[in-house]
Amino acid sequence: MTEHGLSTGRANLDVFAETLMGAAENNRDILVLTSDSRGSGRVTPFGEQFPEQIVEMGIAEQNVVGVSAGLAASGKIVFAVSPACFLTARALEQIKNDVAYSDRPVKLIGISAGVSYGSLGSTHHSLHDFAALQAINNIDIVAPADNYETRKVIEAAVDHPRPLYVRLGKKPMLDLPHNNTELEIGKARLLTPPRLDSDVAFIATGETVARALLAAESLEAEGITCSVLSMHSIRPFDEVAVREAASHSRVVVTVEEHSVNGGLGSRVASFLMQAGIFRPLHISGIPDEHTVAGSQFEIFDHYGISPSGLSATAKRLLEKAAG
């Protein structure tokens, strides 16, 4: 299936599980910890192939994270795989103290992140994780956009020396353009040709990046030039890439599957203001309200995180900039 020339890949979660199996072939220290979540984390095959390397902890996320820290302290390479909503809220204090503060390089894999669970509602949504984790020192935060980014991030995660949180969704993702170069955690990817004079810079993260790219394509067709930055890493935050993208554009639109408070948009806005780069800016995300019911994509569409919604947002900003 293709959409605007982009083919549909698989769910990032599937790519995560497959990549981890490949890594575990050669590394007996790789462990997966689950909270009754091996099915939803797509790691059932991992458990079948490496039964000694999967540890079931039951529905006890605090213990999952604490035990992960203890295993990591003993040299294990631990992937704690649990729904992002529970992992980063229920076990937030364990993430803060046992992992980040104690500097244990646990890999926290937040599955079915953002609004992936759709109509299951806010108990199952994680729209706070970027905000909560950005306020905690010593944990890197990554949200891959597509299968390629997921594969590269998980490969890098194995040897990542610091605590790491990776947030993954469960719907098939469009394969975004890439040139097979190495992906570095903390270095954003420019998905469009480098320009010195864009009208619009889309700075997006995770599963909203494809939508930003499609919006950019439709704007280009109308003669509005765009650059699109995939900010897979919220931390380390790629200041150079954001500076480049924003300073060479007239307006900036940030896009994320997160609360508009405390996520990528807030970070970009804060950075640009402090760097003295003043551009009309809009933060597209989930507003501060009870989230509407619907599937992940219906929720995106509802809040304007759609190719048409993002295009309209960009045009409004451009009008304001011109006015």
Place this chain on the structure above:
Amino acid sequence: MSSLPEPGAVPDETLRMLKSKSVRYRRTILKMIVDAKAGHTGGDLSCIDILNVLYNHVMDITPDNFSKIDRDHYVHSKGHSVEALYAVLADKGFFPEAELGNVEKYGSTLIGHPTRSVPGIEQNTGALGHGLSVAVGMALAAKMDGRRNRVFTIVGDGELTEGSVWEASASAAHYRLDNLVVIVDRNTLQITGRTEEVMSMEPLEQKFAAFGYAVRHVDGNDVSDLAAVLDSLPFEEGKPNLVLAHTVKGKGISYMEDQVRWHHRVPTDTEYATALAELEKAEKALGATA
């Protein structure tokens, strides 16, 4: 692993050494708290005999082997009693005793809860209900790798109301971690008052046993009893070990014993002088029996 004597056969020489250190550690703790003008006095004094016996008789942890994975491990889940841990670690040579004058001072690594910035400490603790899970992870890793080392943790009795303690307990029994040793500092007091009045958790022995632990009782301020019980580890094959250490908060200083107000009170000059006099008397009594 250190070679341990048979259960019930703790040498007199060892006991004399441990008793002497218990008095000395109490002096070190009080000086630290007076110098810092802060500290968890009561809890330090209730758990110091346990730490003494662990570090000087039971556990294989030294500055020389600290970087090795096959030594024993210790997690101070009852993190607020950090002064007691600092006293023992300094005595073991992890850092110079003179450093203790910097406890809680501006820019010091010796802050009011344990951190890995301090030599000899392997996990940052202080928020209650965390240490046991981390210890479970360490014990699980040792089992997976076929190592014979053990993992010890001291948990406060007020801490037992944290739900995470029971999550961790379930997993310890599920994974048959008989290399895990959980010692509960059962001093029956927490900052608000009697633990049973704040939140009743008895019967603790039955609760821990039902969760799958092999449970033993011990006088947690008696180094002889502690050494004898801990020499008999593991208590039962395939079960995590739980020691209900019956202690007295503020133990060793008459006016602090079993007094909730000494949870984190700092002695006045007069109180400090009285405490030192009591410790000197205790030391002399030890000398007389030696």
